[in-house]
Amino acid sequence: MMFGFFHYPSHVNSFIPHGHCYLWKTGLVWLHIISDATIALAYYSIPLLLLYLISKRKDVPFNGVFLLFSAFILACGTGHWMEIWTLWHPDYWIAGVLKAFTAIISIYTAFTLIHLIPQALTLPSPAQLKAINKDLSHEIIERIKTEQALLRISKAVESVSDAIGIADVTGKSIYQNPAFINLFGYTVDALNAAGGPVAVYNNPEQAQSVFTAIGNGQSWRGEITMQQASGKTMQIDLRADAIKDRTGKIIALVGVHTDITERKQAEAQLQTAQQFMCSVIQAMPIAVFVKDASDLRFVLCNRAAQELVGASADEILGKTDYDLFPQAEADFFTQRDQEALTSKKVIEIPEEIVHPKSGNGKTRILHIRKTPIIDSQGQPKYLLVIREDITEQKQIQAALTASEAKFRSLVENANDAIYAMTLDGIFSYLSPNFTRMFGYEISEFLGQSFMPMIHPDDVPNFMEFLHKVAQTSQKQAGLEVRVKRKDGTYGWITSNTSPVIDTNEGVVSFQGIIRDITARKQAEALLQQQAIELAQTLKQLQTTQSQLIQSEKMSSLGQLVAGVAHEINNPVNFIYGNLAHANSYTHQLLNLIQLYQSNYPNPVEEIQQEIEALDLDFLIDDLPKMFSSMEAGAGRIRQIVDSLRTFSRLDEAELKAVDIHKGIESTLMILDHRLKLKPNQPQIQVIKDYGNLPLVECYAGPLNQVFLNILANALDALEDSLIQGKLTHNQPQISICTQQLPSKQIVIRIIDNGPGIPEQVRQKLFDPFFTTKAVGKGTGLGLSISYQIITEQHGGSLQCISSPNEGAEFIIEIPVAQMNK
Incomplete structure (x- = not known):
C-alpha cells in the first residue's frame, strides 16, 4: 500500500x-x-x-x-x-x-x-463623529466665504503703490498686493511658512504691540523698522487697522506699508554731515572765523578762535575786528579783508604779530589766510578767516637752533666717535673724533659703507645688531666688534645704536656712539688667560691632593692588611700544624676505646651509664668529622691571609717581576664575598681565560689596586642592574682574559655583560672626580688613579669599550719589562 x-x-x-x-x-x-x-x-x-x-x-x-x-x-x-x-x-x-x-x-x-x-x-461614536464633522464643514464654509469677500476687496488695491497685506484673525496671511511682494520679497505662502506677517518685523515686541492694538479694534500708525526676506532692514510708515463685519466682529487685519528708508537715510546723512562739519570746525586746532561780507561782522567762530582772542562765542559773534584788536591791527585786518573780497582771491599773511584786547594780553604770532565764499550769483557772501597760532612753533624753532649749536659743540668735543648711518649702512655723519680713533679722514668714509672697517668674522654680528634695531625700533647697546684702523691693525669698539623714527613710526636711519675698548679687551684677555691658568692649576692641585689622600689611604690600608695578615698567620699556622697531631691522637684514642669494647663488651653499670650519657657512638662518628672541618677552616684562613699579603705587596714597593695571575686571584679572593650566591639573585660567575704569561716587571701593589677598582665597578654595575631589573638576561658574569702580545706587551681584558656605559659617560670615565654613583658611594677617583697607574707608572694604556645594553670591556696593556727604571 x-x-x-x-x-x-x-x-x-x-x-x-x-x-x-x-x-x-x-x-x-x-x-x-x-x-x-x-x-x-x-x-x-x-x-x-x-x-x-x-x-x-x-x-x-x-x-x-x-x-x-x-x-x-x-x-x-x-x-x-x-x-x-x-x-x-x-x-x-x-x-x-x-x-x-x-x-x-x-x-x-x-x-x-x-x-x-x-x-x-470613551472613543466617539459614529454619530458623534458625524456631528463634529458637520460643525467643522460649516466653519470651513464660513471661512471660505470670508476669504472670498476679502479677495474681492483686494482687487481694488492691486494698483496701489503702497504695500498692503491682509491677515485673518489668527495672524495667517491671506492676501498681499504686488507692491507688498516687491517690497518684502514674500508671497502669501512664503510669508506663512516664515511664521506669518510677524516675520517682516525687526522687533518681535513691537510686532506684538501692533497686533494687540488692531486685535482690540484700534488703529495703529507710526514709523517702524521692518525687514525683507533677504534680511535687509527698512524704515516703514505703517498704518494698521482691523477689518470688521456688519456686526462689528473682526474678520481680518490689514496693514498699509510705505517705504520711507531713502527719505530717512537722506535726513540722517544731512544731519550727520552738518554735525560732522560742525564737529570738524570746532575740533580744528587753528582759529576759524567766518565774517559777513557786507559788514565784516563775525557770524561763526570755533573754540580755537575763542581761545585766541580770549572771549566766548557770545562775545565774538556780531562784533568786528575793532572790538577785539587794537585800532592799528584792526585797520590792517580790515584792509586785507577788503582786498580778498574785491579780488575774490585768497589772501595769505605769513606772519602777523597781534595783541588781543581780551584774555591774558600775550603777544601772539599768527599765520593768517583769508578766503572769500562766493554765492550762486558769483558775489562774495562770507569771508573765511583762518588764523594759525605759530608762536610756539617760532619759539621751538629758535630753541632748536640753539640746541643744534650746543649739540654740535658737544659732539665735536666728545671723546667717543658719534655717527649717523642710513638703513643701508652708509655713513651720513661722523664726528671729528672718528679721525683720532681710527686714523681715517672723515671724508674717506662719509657717504661710504661701514663694511670695509669691520673684521670679517664680526660682520654677521654687526648686521644682526642693526637688523634688531630696525625691527624693534628700540635702542640697542653693548655691541662689541673689531674694527680695522688705517695702519692695518685691529682694535675693539663698543657701539650703542638708536633708531631714527619718522612721523609714521618707521625707522628711517640709525645714529649711535662708538667707544674704543681695545685697552679694556686686552686687559680682559690677559685676566681671562690668567684665570684659565689659575683654574687649571687649582684643578691639578685638587686632583693631586685627592690622589695623594687616596694613595695614603690605600698605603695605610695595605699596611693594616699586611699587619693583620701577619698577626693572624702565626696562630693560624700553629693551629693548622697541630690539627694533624690532634687528629692522629684522637684516632688512637678512639681505636683504644673500640679495643676495650671488643674485649670487655659488658662494662660495669657506671661505665655503661656514662657511655649512654655521652652518646659514645655519635661522638666516635662525629669527632673525626669535626677535626676535618677545623682543618679545612684553618686552611681557608691561611689562603685568605696569603691573598691579603699578595694583594698588599708591601714587600714589593719597587719594580719587581711578578705573576700577574696571582695578583688577579688575590683580588678575586678579596671580592669573593660579593661573588657568592645571594637571596633572590642569580650568582655572578667569573670566567677565567688565562694565557701563558711570563713574569711581568711592574709595581705589584698599585697594579692590584687597578684590578680591584675595575672588578669592583663591574660588580657594582651588575648588582645595580639585577636590583633595578635592567638586565636583558639572567646570567650575570665577568670574564677575565690575559694574553701576551708579540710586541713584548701583555693585555688584560676584564669584560662584564652588564647594562653597558653610554657614550657621553664613557668619554669622562677617567676624569678625576667624575662618578655616576650616588653621593657617598663613590669618590670619582678610582678609575682616574687606575689610569694614572697604568699610563704613568707602567707606560701602558687603559681603555674602555662599551655601548648601552652590550656590557663593558676594560683593556689594560703594559710592557713585560719597564724601559725607564
Whole structure:
C-alpha cells in the first residue's frame, strides 16, 4: 500500500506517536493533516493582515493589542503545525510547552483588553463623529466665504503703490498686493511658512504691540523698522487697522506699508554731515572765523578762535575786528579783508604779530589766510578767516637752533666717535673724533659703507645688531666688534645704536656712539688667560691632593692588611700544624676505646651509664668529622691571609717581576664575598681565560689596586642592574682574559655583560672626580688613579669599550719589562 510508511513512526521513545490514536488510517490521518495545515495557514495570515493595517493607519489607537493578538494567533497556528508533527514524532513536551506559551499570551491579552475596554468606551461614536464633522464643514464654509469677500476687496488695491497685506484673525496671511511682494520679497505662502506677517518685523515686541492694538479694534500708525526676506532692514510708515463685519466682529487685519528708508537715510546723512562739519570746525586746532561780507561782522567762530582772542562765542559773534584788536591791527585786518573780497582771491599773511584786547594780553604770532565764499550769483557772501597760532612753533624753532649749536659743540668735543648711518649702512655723519680713533679722514668714509672697517668674522654680528634695531625700533647697546684702523691693525669698539623714527613710526636711519675698548679687551684677555691658568692649576692641585689622600689611604690600608695578615698567620699556622697531631691522637684514642669494647663488651653499670650519657657512638662518628672541618677552616684562613699579603705587596714597593695571575686571584679572593650566591639573585660567575704569561716587571701593589677598582665597578654595575631589573638576561658574569702580545706587551681584558656605559659617560670615565654613583658611594677617583697607574707608572694604556645594553670591556696593556727604571 503506497501510504504504508505511516504505520512506521520515525521517532521512538517512551511515548507513541499521535498517529497510533488514529490507528494509522490513511483517510483519517490525511483529514487531520489537511485540517491542521489549513487552520495554521489561516492563523498565520491574520497577523500579517493586522500588521499591514497598523502600518498603514498610524492613527489607529491601541495598536499594542493588535500585536498581542498577532502573537496569540501565531502561537495557535504553530500549535496546529505541532499537531501534524506529533502524528509521527511523540514530542509531547515540546507541544506542551508551546501550549503553555499560547496560554500565557492568551491570559496577558485578556488582561490587556480588560485594562483597555474603559478607554475604548470613551472613543466617539459614529454619530458623534458625524456631528463634529458637520460643525467643522460649516466653519470651513464660513471661512471660505470670508476669504472670498476679502479677495474681492483686494482687487481694488492691486494698483496701489503702497504695500498692503491682509491677515485673518489668527495672524495667517491671506492676501498681499504686488507692491507688498516687491517690497518684502514674500508671497502669501512664503510669508506663512516664515511664521506669518510677524516675520517682516525687526522687533518681535513691537510686532506684538501692533497686533494687540488692531486685535482690540484700534488703529495703529507710526514709523517702524521692518525687514525683507533677504534680511535687509527698512524704515516703514505703517498704518494698521482691523477689518470688521456688519456686526462689528473682526474678520481680518490689514496693514498699509510705505517705504520711507531713502527719505530717512537722506535726513540722517544731512544731519550727520552738518554735525560732522560742525564737529570738524570746532575740533580744528587753528582759529576759524567766518565774517559777513557786507559788514565784516563775525557770524561763526570755533573754540580755537575763542581761545585766541580770549572771549566766548557770545562775545565774538556780531562784533568786528575793532572790538577785539587794537585800532592799528584792526585797520590792517580790515584792509586785507577788503582786498580778498574785491579780488575774490585768497589772501595769505605769513606772519602777523597781534595783541588781543581780551584774555591774558600775550603777544601772539599768527599765520593768517583769508578766503572769500562766493554765492550762486558769483558775489562774495562770507569771508573765511583762518588764523594759525605759530608762536610756539617760532619759539621751538629758535630753541632748536640753539640746541643744534650746543649739540654740535658737544659732539665735536666728545671723546667717543658719534655717527649717523642710513638703513643701508652708509655713513651720513661722523664726528671729528672718528679721525683720532681710527686714523681715517672723515671724508674717506662719509657717504661710504661701514663694511670695509669691520673684521670679517664680526660682520654677521654687526648686521644682526642693526637688523634688531630696525625691527624693534628700540635702542640697542653693548655691541662689541673689531674694527680695522688705517695702519692695518685691529682694535675693539663698543657701539650703542638708536633708531631714527619718522612721523609714521618707521625707522628711517640709525645714529649711535662708538667707544674704543681695545685697552679694556686686552686687559680682559690677559685676566681671562690668567684665570684659565689659575683654574687649571687649582684643578691639578685638587686632583693631586685627592690622589695623594687616596694613595695614603690605600698605603695605610695595605699596611693594616699586611699587619693583620701577619698577626693572624702565626696562630693560624700553629693551629693548622697541630690539627694533624690532634687528629692522629684522637684516632688512637678512639681505636683504644673500640679495643676495650671488643674485649670487655659488658662494662660495669657506671661505665655503661656514662657511655649512654655521652652518646659514645655519635661522638666516635662525629669527632673525626669535626677535626676535618677545623682543618679545612684553618686552611681557608691561611689562603685568605696569603691573598691579603699578595694583594698588599708591601714587600714589593719597587719594580719587581711578578705573576700577574696571582695578583688577579688575590683580588678575586678579596671580592669573593660579593661573588657568592645571594637571596633572590642569580650568582655572578667569573670566567677565567688565562694565557701563558711570563713574569711581568711592574709595581705589584698599585697594579692590584687597578684590578680591584675595575672588578669592583663591574660588580657594582651588575648588582645595580639585577636590583633595578635592567638586565636583558639572567646570567650575570665577568670574564677575565690575559694574553701576551708579540710586541713584548701583555693585555688584560676584564669584560662584564652588564647594562653597558653610554657614550657621553664613557668619554669622562677617567676624569678625576667624575662618578655616576650616588653621593657617598663613590669618590670619582678610582678609575682616574687606575689610569694614572697604568699610563704613568707602567707606560701602558687603559681603555674602555662599551655601548648601552652590550656590557663593558676594560683593556689594560703594559710592557713585560719597564724601559725607564
